[in-house]
Amino acid sequence: MRGKVKVKVDGIEVEVDxxxxxxxxxxxxxxxxxxxCQAGELYRGASCRLCLVELPNGKLVPACAYPVxxxxxxxxxxPRTLRTRRTTLELxxxxxxxxxxxCKRKGDCILVKMANDLRLEGxxxxxxxxxxxxxxxxxxxxxCLGPLTVAGCEAECPxxxxxxxxxxxxxxxxxxxxxxxxxxxxxxxxxKEVIETAEIFWSAHPFLEKFKLLAEGV
Amino acid sequence: MNRCCLKCWHKPPDNPCPNxxxxxxxxxxxxxxxxxxxxRARRLNELEFGRYGVKVRVAIASCTxxxxxxxxxxxxxxxxxxxxxxxxxxxxGCHGLDFIDPWIxxxxxxxxxxxxxxxxxxxxxxxxxxxxxxxxxxAFALRYRTGNAKGEFHVPTLDELVFWRKQVRLVSSNCGLIxxxxxxxxxxxxxxLGLARALRMRPEExxxxxxxxxxxxxxxxGFPTWIKxxxxxxxxxxxxxxxxxAEEGDPSAFSNRLLVESDPHILVEGMxxxxxxxxxxxxxxxxxTEGDLAAERLKKAIEEAKKYGLLGExxxxxxxxxxxxxxxxAGRYTSGEETALLEEIEGKRSTPRVRPPxxxxxxxxxxxxVINNVETLAxxxxxxxxxxxxxxxxxxxxxxxxxxxxVSGSIKRPGVYEVPIGTTIRTIxxxxxxxxxxxxxxxxxxxxxxxxxxxxxxxxxxPLDYDTLxxxxxxxxxxxxxxxxxxxxxxxxxxxxxxxxVSESCGKCVPCRVGTKTMLSILERISSGKGSEEDLELxxxxxxxxxxxxxCALGNGAPIPVLxxxxxxxxxxxxxxxxxxxxxxxxxxxxxxxxxxx
Numbered sequence: 114m115r116g117k118v119k120v121k122v123d124g125i126e127v128e129v130d131x132x133x134x135x136x137x138x139x140x141x142x143x144x145x146x147x148x149x150c151q152a153g154e155l156y157r158g159a160s161c162r163l164c165l166v167e168l169p170n171g172k173l174v175p176a177c178a179y180p181v182x183x184x185x186x187x188x189x190x191x192p193r194t195l196r197t198r199r200t201t202l203e204l205x206x207x208x209x210x211x212x213x214x215x216c217k218r219k220g221d222c223i224l225v226k227m228a229n230d231l232r233l234e235g236x237x238x239x240x241x242x243x244x245x246x247x248x249x250x251x252x253x254x255x256x257c258l259g260p261l262t263v264a265g266c267e268a269e270c271p272x273x274x275x276x277x278x279x280x281x282x283x284x285x286x287x288x289x290x291x292x293x294x295x296x297x298x299x300x301x302x303x304x305k306e307v308i309e310t311a312e313i314f315w316s317a318h319p320f321l322e323k324f325k326l327l328a329e330g331v
Numbered sequence: 332m333n334r335c336c337l338k339c340w341h342k343p344p345d346n347p348c349p350n351x352x353x354x355x356x357x358x359x360x361x362x363x364x365x366x367x368x369x370x371r372a373r374r375l376n377e378l379e380f381g382r383y384g385v386k387v388r389v390a391i392a393s394c395t396x397x398x399x400x401x402x403x404x405x406x407x408x409x410x411x412x413x414x415x416x417x418x419x420x421x422x423x424g425c426h427g428l429d430f431i432d433p434w435i436x437x438x439x440x441x442x443x444x445x446x447x448x449x450x451x452x453x454x455x456x457x458x459x460x461x462x463x464x465x466x467x468x469x470a471f472a473l474r475y476r477t478g479n480a481k482g483e484f485h486v487p488t489l490d491e492l493v494f495w496r497k498q499v500r501l502v503s504s505n506c507g508l509i510x511x512x513x514x515x516x517x518x519x520x521x522x523x524l525g526l527a528r529a530l531r532m533r534p535e536e537x538x539x540x541x542x543x544x545x546x547x548x549x550x551x552x553g554f555p556t557w558i559k560x561x562x563x564x565x566x567x568x569x570x571x572x573x574x575x576x577a578e579e580g581d582p583s584a585f586s587n588r589l590l591v592e593s594d595p596h597i598l599v600e601g602m603x604x605x606x607x608x609x610x611x612x613x614x615x616x617x618x619x620t621e622g623d624l625a626a627e628r629l630k631k632a633i634e635e636a637k638k639y640g641l642l643g644e645x646x647x648x649x650x651x652x653x654x655x656x657x658x659x660x661a662g663r664y665t666s667g668e669e670t671a672l673l674e675e676i677e678g679k680r681s682t683p684r685v686r687p688p689x690x691x692x693x694x695x696x697x698x699x700x701v702i703n704n705v706e707t708l709a710x711x712x713x714x715x716x717x718x719x720x721x722x723x724x725x726x727x728x729x730x731x732x733x734x735x736x737x738v739s740g741s742i743k744r745p746g747v748y749e750v751p752i753g754t755t756i757r758t759i760x761x762x763x764x765x766x767x768x769x770x771x772x773x774x775x776x777x778x779x780x781x782x783x784x785x786x787x788x789x790x791x792x793x794p795l796d797y798d799t800l801x802x803x804x805x806x807x808x809x810x811x812x813x814x815x816x817x818x819x820x821x822x823x824x825x826x827x828x829x830x831x832x833v834s835e836s837c838g839k840c841v842p843c844r845v846g847t848k849t850m851l852s853i854l855e856r857i858s859s860g861k862g863s864e865e866d867l868e869l870x871x872x873x874x875x876x877x878x879x880x881x882x883c884a885l886g887n888g889a890p891i892p893v894l895x896x897x898x899x900x901x902x903x904x905x906x907x908x909x910x911x912x913x914x915x916x917x918x919x920x921x922x923x924x925x926x927x928x929x
Binding site: 178 | 685687688839840841842845846848849872873875876879880881882
């Protein structure tokens, strides 16, 4: 076809308009790609570095800004791209104020989707809980361990009406735990009962000691 | 510099003459007149020895001013005024031998030019009166011997001194010898000959010359200069630019500053040559805040070059027009990055741009732009002056010429030295710079600035070039060598560098903005004795990510000091983590232990 550029993405050949970027070709090839550009209102300057793809010469380039050229080959899921992507997202989350239980993006958060995809821990069940915040089990007076528990199960128990028992283990980021504990207290739970509930699944977890210390400080 | 008589054809700047530069040295060429010839010869002699046959040269540059050169200059001026001696005082740049600052040089016809080291204002009278009485025994070094002065054979000449003999001074040959504010002294020493030669060639031939000389960018990455020039030359555009990067963001890098302060004309000449080769008509020099003196002298150089038809319209009668503008702004670490530098010249915040498009296709204001380090441009001037064949014999097979290195830290003779590429780091550190001061032992050498990395002393037997260093996990960078002695703690140094990167990161991309901060907090944890073995793994993992994922070379280089010190000095990190002790006694971990015991 004339006026089209042939690009190979992970071995799949696609044709895209000249002047477009590698990310367009990746989308056209139907390969899921991590990138923040999907959150439309964000600044675009190839600065989140999540969509890095590897060129055959071993260079990592951002797919959202690298222009396509005929015969270009890119690889989206090499060990190196996955490693850097994982670390970069981890860094992004490290300075993210994780407070999913009151976040308006609840259930529709791009960070959570990417974190689950890249197997990153540190996001609470609440992020996946499809319930609207008004109907949060905590608001109903049920002691749910969602804010303290690592996400990844798609909040199965709360979604089906039961509360979260924390079977996936605790979040170990202290600032998140402290914020969650404050939330419990605001809603009228005593921290003693939170700890007691948590001990059911976490009694052998090394974080429990620290968790109790944090609860004392709140 | 002006025409000698009415017969002289050259009348700058309206009627420039292609032979103007040669005429100033071999004097007058367009007409034969014994009177003019004598006038020229007298002028050349005057430039060398002053109007009265005696001249005192005082080195005034940032490095000498810092240790009181201004006071020395005033003392000499007062002494000459009071004593009524017929002596000329002239300002020169600096040799780069920072351990002899402040220094002065006294010259007298028929006597050896003597350099006096570490001069204090009180000594001035003694030095000058002794020299005039024919006694040079107190001098630090002589430029050459004449056999007329007393004590001459007890003083070494510069060529006998190892730190001078082992240098190959190409771009810095004028540094410390000429008045940086005098175009005449530069021209007399062969300046602008390269430009005159280039203007007689076709632009392709100039680029070919650079290619054959194997010149690679001296800014750090070592990209072949001719490829960059050719790429811009091949671009079709009405406007093209030459940008000289005189911003040295690296701490302990001072070679570019010394070059521009001591010999600004070589940069002007190099820029005009680059402009001619690529077809640009405008050049910009970016100078950071620490380059006030450099900018001032460069401004003077540009004005003077314009006055004599070496810059501006119709340069040397060739029809080629070129203009240079100085941009001075608050320099910061990222400003040294080429695209961030362009942003800053455009008046924006200095953050790197996404590449591609590269500056060779879309640079300053979207036009094709050549960005070179000032040293690279100076090398271009030298190549065009001497010819590529001579230049290419110096250096290594893949990379010709020399590199100016700034040596500092725990070292006997700190300074800027120009060595052929491929000289081993050991030669520079131990022979030229004299190794560690008395009573100290070197442990490591920081090569190439903060983004370069540390090498243990056992590994410094390697040549300083663009191909060998990356294999050892360090980089040539800006040519910085900092000697680290045993009393320094590598963990603390890694932490300090990381703190530097945290404050200098422009914050545009995630890995650099957050990664440096995270690495700093881990290093702080280790240095305060709260680190664990996993922290080392974490540092390595973060470091590798930063190396791969950052937007610009500065972010990619940020983890290198940490990675290289973990690679070569792991036992020090282990001491902090396992034994909770800092071997050098610097980190707070061991300070607490000392307090506890005491």
